[in-house]
Amino acid sequence: MAYIISVDQSTQSTKAFLFAENGKVVASASREHAQIYPREGWVEHDPELLYANTVAVIREVAAQADGSYSLALTNQRETVVVWNRKTGKPVCNAVVWQCMRGKDICDALKAAGHGPLVKERTGLLIDPYFSASGVKWILDNVSGAREAAEQGDLLMGNVDCWLIWKLTGGAVHATDYTNASRTLLFNIHSLDWDAEMLRLFTIPRSMLPQALPCDAVFGQTTVEGAFTEPVPIAGVLGDSHGALVGQMCLEEGLGKATYGTGSSVMVNIGEKYADAPEGLVTSVGFAALGKVFYGFEGNIHCTGATITWLKDKLGLIDSPAQIEAVATSVPDNGGVYFIPAFAGLGAPWWHPEVRAQICGMTLGSSRAHVCRAALESIGYQVADLVKAMTDTAGIALREIRVDGGPTRNRFLMQFQSDLLGVPVVRSEVEDASAFGAFVVNGFALGRWNSFAEALSVWKGEAPVTPHPDAGTAAAYAGWRAAVNQLIK
Numbered sequence: 001m002a003y004i005i006s007v008d009q010s011t012q013s014t015k016a017f018l019f020a021e022n023g024k025v026v027a028s029a030s031r032e033h034a035q036i037y038p039r040e041g042w043v044e045h046d047p048e049l050l051y052a053n054t055v056a057v058i059r060e061v062a063a064q065a066d067g068s069y070s071l072a073l074t075n076q077r078e079t080v081v082v083w084n085r086k087t088g089k090p091v092c093n094a095v096v097w098q099c100m101r102g103k104d105i106c107d108a109l110k111a112a113g114h115g116p117l118v119k120e121r122t123g124l125l126i127d128p129y130f131s132a133s134g135v136k137w138i139l140d141n142v143s144g145a146r147e148a149a150e151q152g153d154l155l156m157g158n159v160d161c162w163l164i165w166k167l168t169g170g171a172v173h174a175t176d177y178t179n180a181s182r183t184l185l186f187n188i189h190s191l192d193w194d195a196e197m198l199r200l201f202t203i204p205r206s207m208l209p210q211a212l213p214c215d216a217v218f219g220q221t222t223v224e225g226a227f228t229e230p231v232p233i234a235g236v237l238g239d240s241h242g243a244l245v246g247q248m249c250l251e252e253g254l255g256k257a258t259y260g261t262g263s264s265v266m267v268n269i270g271e272k273y274a275d276a277p278e279g280l281v282t283s284v285g286f287a288a289l290g291k292v293f294y295g296f297e298g299n300i301h302c303t304g305a306t307i308t309w310l311k312d313k314l315g316l317i318d319s320p321a322q323i324e325a326v327a328t329s330v331p332d333n334g335g336v337y338f339i340p341a342f343a344g345l346g347a348p349w350w351h352p353e354v355r356a357q358i359c360g361m362t363l364g365s366s367r368a369h370v371c372r373a374a375l376e377s378i379g380y381q382v383a384d385l386v387k388a389m390t391d392t393a394g395i396a397l398r399e400i401r402v403d404g405g406p407t408r409n410r411f412l413m414q415f416q417s418d419l420l421g422v423p424v425v426r427s428e429v430e431d432a433s434a435f436g437a438f439v440v441n442g443f444a445l446g447r448w449n450s451f452a453e454a455l456s457v458w459k460g461e462a463p464v465t466p467h468p469d470a471g472t473a474a475a476y477a478g479w480r481a482a483v484n485q486l487i488k
Contacts (some may be wrong), residue, residue: 001067004441005058006434009050009075009159010098010239016057017434018064021447023457025430027064031058036093040118041100044093047081050284051166059226061378070445071167072437073160077182080131081162082138082207084148088170092142094159095134102133105201116201120275121197123181123273123282123294131158132184132201139202149204156207158183160236164218167233172219173209177292178241180211181284189273191292198332213287214241215443231281236439237286239433240264244295245286246436247401247427248458250451252293253405255389255397257382257416258432259404261308263300265385268293269393277388279350286436288443289451296389298347302340302356304406309342310374316367324411327372333347333475335360337482338365338373340381348388351487359482374444375412378481401425401460403432418472423463 003026004019012035013089018027031053034042062069078097083090086292095101106126109118118126128134135156139146149155161175180186180193185203187194212218214237220230237245240258244266252270257263261335268285274297276282284286285295302309307323310316317323337360339345344352359371382400390397399422406412407426417424429435439454448454 001065002221003065003067003069004072004138004438005061005069006072006074006437006441007054007058008239008242008431008434008437009054009073009163011076011079014050014053014057014436015431016061017431017438018061019438023435027061029060031057043096043099045079045096047083047090047094047162049122050094050156051163055224055226057426058171058223062226070441071221071231071233072441073163073164073233074237074239074433074437075158075160075179077158077179077238078129079159080156080183081159082135082154082156083147083162084153085170086153089153091145091148092138095138097129099134100128101137102128104386105133105136109200112220118184118197119275121187121189121194122184124184126184127279130182132197132203134206136201149207151208152204152208156203157209160238161209164233167221167223168219174212174218175209176214176216176236177214177284177287178214178238182238186211188294196301212441213292215288217444221336232445234444235437235439237437237440240266240297241283241286241295242433242436243403244268244436245439246429246432246434247403248455249401250293250454253395253398254401255386256401256403256432259303259378259402259406261303261305263303263378263382264297265300265382266295266297266390267299267386267389267397268295269389269395270294276395277348277392279348280388286440288440289449296393297425298385298389300381300385300464301346303381304404305342305372306340307339307406310371316371320405321370323375324409326368327375328411330366330368330372332471333373333376334365334369335362335478336365336369336373337479338370338377339482339486340374340377342487345378345483345487348384348482349487354486357486358405359485360478367404375409376415376475376479378406378412379415379419380418380476383476386405386420397421397422399425399463401427403427403429414467416465418468419467419476421466421468423465425460425463428459428461433450
């Protein structure tokens, strides 16, 4: 038997899934790692621990079956590591994508007017969320780092790059196009590192890895002796891109929404680059079989977190599962709208000063109306993002594929389908990102020679089809009016 070990190195933990060639999960393992907060607004990870946990979970799942193996990798994207190529040691902890230490660097670049150029070259906004400001901060503030970098002794890369370098014993310094496109250093048009971006962030070119398509073979490894013979590392991509591929959004007009505490929405816009709507970004969606697909992406601050707030803070429900019955006990929202801007109003509105509000209540409003409004707010926010993406790209959304706990709420999925006017399909995949890495591994090693062939291993549940009516349109118009009142 041939097995594929797909590693998902995420913000909270490192997981490994042992896939059979038919896409079935044979075994899985997980190890959490500490979140390090050295000062307010800073977030770090220990790179050596990330690697040790990666080795541990690979060993654990490999012990569950006998056969031949290959590795695939998906990862938290913008978290960046800088290390010494001679000693193999990081010069400091990894700067996590949530870390705000690069804010002053980014503010200075924006104030100097570099925002339009950066967006044109990279598809991104100047923000400490992305990797480049973390690297510049390390070079400017860690003793001896700038000098070592100028001498060619330091390397940098997102977590995928660090793990590949470690797994290959320092033989391979490479990343994939999706991870590269999240650094603020990668020219999204030429698919190579951009000299002007390197100059703006004062990062030597010698630090940068080779950028390859997602379905490349990145090297060979024994995983610290876990395998008697080297196995290929084949198939690498960032986690949101992994979910896009794992949901088989392999053609223009297909999108995915991951519903969790917040929500991540990405739509495949095809093989031609397009500028993202204001407040959103364009990235390489994925690159495989000689094709490069671009994607629009946006993130919503509060979706599932809103339901948790109703339970924990207001006591309106006893569990998240209860909200569907409460919400559907009334025929509509009664004119009540819940705008969950607990951390500001995010994409595509971007008004960080706005705070959460429940509006439109009368003496006839009830607990059920508030619960329904909260549930509907999830659908409205996803619809706002998707409509902004598809209208800008001039593409017709064909289907939205979804994952995450809230997707088990039947009312929400029907409401989402009605708002978007397209089918909503919930995947049977346990971990969409890991499954996406498994898929590009198949392209890399020739298990499939077309996107159509790969579809044979993906299964979605019966689609929820749209039944929009005048009530749906009126409710959505009411949501837009409520938001517009807050941002005037």
